[in-house]
Amino acid sequence: MSKIVVIGGGPAGMFAAYELSKNGQEVTLVEAGFDVEERKKAIAQEDSAGQNYISGMGGSGTFSDGKLNLHPLIGGDLMEFVPRSRADELISYIDSIFTRHGVSQKAEISPDARKLEIRAMKEGLKYIPIRQKHIGSDVLPSVVVSINKEMESFGLEVLIKTAATDLIIKNGKVTGVKIKKGTKESILPADYVIIAPGRAGSQWLLDLAKKKGIGFRYGPLDIGVRVEVPDEVMEDTTKISWDPKFHIRTKKYDDFVRTFCTNPSGFVITENYGKFVSVNGHSMKNKTSHNTNFAFLVRINLTQPVENTTQYGRSICMLATTIGGGKAIVQRLGDLKAGHRSTWERINKSYVEPTNKDVTPGDIAMAMPARIVEDLVEGLDQLAKVILGVNDQSTLLYAPEVKFKSIRLDITKQLETVQVKNLFTAGDGAGVSGGIIPAAATGLITAREILKRCK
Numbered sequence: 471m472s473k474i475v476v477i478g479g480g481p482a483g484m485f486a487a488y489e490l491s492k493n494g495q496e497v498t499l500v501e502a503g504f505d506v507e508e509r510k511k512a513i514a515q516e517d518s519a520g521q522n523y524i525s526g527m528g529g530s531g532t533f534s535d536g537k538l539n540l541h542p543l544i545g546g547d548l549m550e551f552v553p554r555s556r557a558d559e560l561i562s563y564i565d566s567i568f569t570r571h572g573v574s575q576k577a578e579i580s581p582d583a584r585k586l587e588i589r590a591m592k593e594g595l596k597y598i599p600i601r602q603k604h605i606g607s608d609v610l611p612s613v614v615v616s617i618n619k620e621m622e623s624f625g626l627e628v629l630i631k632t633a634a635t636d637l638i639i640k641n642g643k644v645t646g647v648k649i650k651k652g653t654k655e656s657i658l659p660a661d662y663v664i665i666a667p668g669r670a671g672s673q674w675l676l677d678l679a680k681k682k683g684i685g686f687r688y689g690p691l692d693i694g695v696r697v698e699v700p701d702e703v704m705e706d707t708t709k710i711s712w713d714p715k716f717h718i719r720t721k722k723y724d725d726f727v728r729t730f731c732t733n734p735s736g737f738v739i740t741e742n743y744g745k746f747v748s749v750n751g752h753s754m755k756n757k758t759s760h761n762t763n764f765a766f767l768v769r770i771n772l773t774q775p776v777e778n779t780t781q782y783g784r785s786i787c788m789l790a791t792t793i794g795g796g797k798a799i800v801q802r803l804g805d806l807k808a809g810h811r812s813t814w815e816r817i818n819k820s821y822v823e824p825t826n827k828d829v830t831p832g833d834i835a836m837a838m839p840a841r842i843v844e845d846l847v848e849g850l851d852q853l854a855k856v857i858l859g860v861n862d863q864s865t866l867l868y869a870p871e872v873k874f875k876s877i878r879l880d881i882t883k884q885l886e887t888v889q890v891k892n893l894f895t896a897g898d899g900a901g902v903s904g905g906i907i908p909a910a911a912t913g914l915i916t917a918r919e920i921l922k923r924c925k
């Protein structure tokens with residue numbers, strides 16, 4: 471029997487390990503963080519803003535909000551790897567596993583979605599109708615615990631608090647993984663390896679690729695702000711879809727701007743990346759605010775002489791964190807347009823009460839490149855043609871919000887690296903997805919390819 475090592479216990483690694491172990495393969499999953507029960511306990515004890523999720527089994531966002539976007543073009547493009555019919559089948563399969571483990575909500579497209587699509591089109595925006603489920607950060611941990619238990623019943627071995635540190639490669643083929651638990655180092659022999667380390671592991675993957683001579687390229691950067699408005703402004707739209715996806719092309723620069731990760735009655739949170747902070751948002755099933763927040767992001771691709779979008783994004787975030795005195799910045803859209811900073815006094819005068827007060831009222835124009843700021847302001851004005859009031863002067867903008875797209879290794883359609891045989895990559899860390907469903911789907915693609923070869 472073949473030995474398979476999966477690196478990373480996020481959706482990509484979990485679903486790959488699920489499929490392989492369900493089909494009788496000998497699989498070891500290596501996860502650097504905590505186990506699923508420990509994470510569940512830690513989250514239950516956290517503050518209501520749900521900050522500082524401890525990394526571990528379940529991965530990054532699986533322990534946060536749990537919006538499942540059941541569409542092959544959201545959070546990546548699955549059709550890069552499989553035909554549409556197979557992408558749809560993979561999504562249904564993932565959905566069925568979540569459903570069996572407690573995600574009961576039905577996901578239908580609202581009949582009003584088509585009307586919204588037409589209205590948006592007439593205003594020069596693109597709205598993408600998709601089937602969605604929202605699980606909620608207070609419910610999702612139990613779902614992950616339940617899936618985990620099923621995987622273990624298939625015989626999956628999980629090594630927690632164990633980091634993969636290196637690969638053993640012989641004659642162009644992977645043969646093992648070096649692992650480290652505490653100070654103890656050892657080697658796991660492997661016939662196949664799936665690397666799914668998420669965004670947190672993307673730097674490690676980059677270093678590994680350089681060291682092992684595996685080709686790679688940088689992915690695009692999505693950077694911008696988190697917008698916060700009263701629920702009433704968004705409710706006509708969020709009634710149609712919980713997390714509405716709008717795509718905008720700005721007139722001046724012809725840049726791509728999009729809405730992402732909408733949280734009706736949700737909360738804005740700050741994430742600490744060590745040298746800088748970035749904002750995010752989430753919502754819960756059982757605890758609500760009066761505001762809706764969403765990310766509003768500009769896509770940046772870099773060509774010669776600098777291609778490293780991660781470095782560029784980090785520089786912007788560091789500048790924003792510097793000007794925010796170590797915290798994220800909040801500014802009223804009206805203040806940004808008027809060319810002056812926000813103060814608590816000005817913010818307190820407006821109708822939107824911030825759900826994140828651990829921020830510095832300031833001036834986003836001092837923190838971000840002019841092109842990005844112009845794209846954001848122009849993009850919000852365009853969006854307001856469909857969502858009336860979203861560009862009101864009291865609208866709050868939190869900065870920076872950043873989504874780093876990891877490097878993409880040179881891979882085949884089966885997600886196997888071109889330079890090293892039997893070495894596969896999946897999920898966000900490998901730059902092939904940006905969400906729970908597509909990460910899980912890429913994990914399944916690698917698993918099914920390995921199963922085919924094992925037969």
Ligand SMILES: Cc1cc2nc3c(=O)[nH]c(=O)nc-3n(C[C@H](O)[C@H](O)[C@H](O)COP(=O)(O)OP(=O)(O)OC[C@H]3O[C@@H](n4cnc5c(N)ncnc54)[C@H](O)[C@@H]3O)c2cc1C
Nearest residue numbers: 478480481482502529530531537634668671897898905906
């Ligand atoms: C706050 C937040 C909210 C989100 N909300 C949503 C949402 O509502 N809907 C949605 O679709 N997506 C959401 N996302 C994105 C989603 O979580 C990710 O797209 C998804 O988790 C990616 O899965 P992954 O398996 O590729 O990586 P991850 O989930 O990041 O998992 C990677 C795992 O690998 C481990 N690891 C890293 N390096 C190593 C190593 N060297 N050795 C061993 N283990 C390692 C990490 O500890 C981690 O557990 C959210 C993300 C965040 C941060």
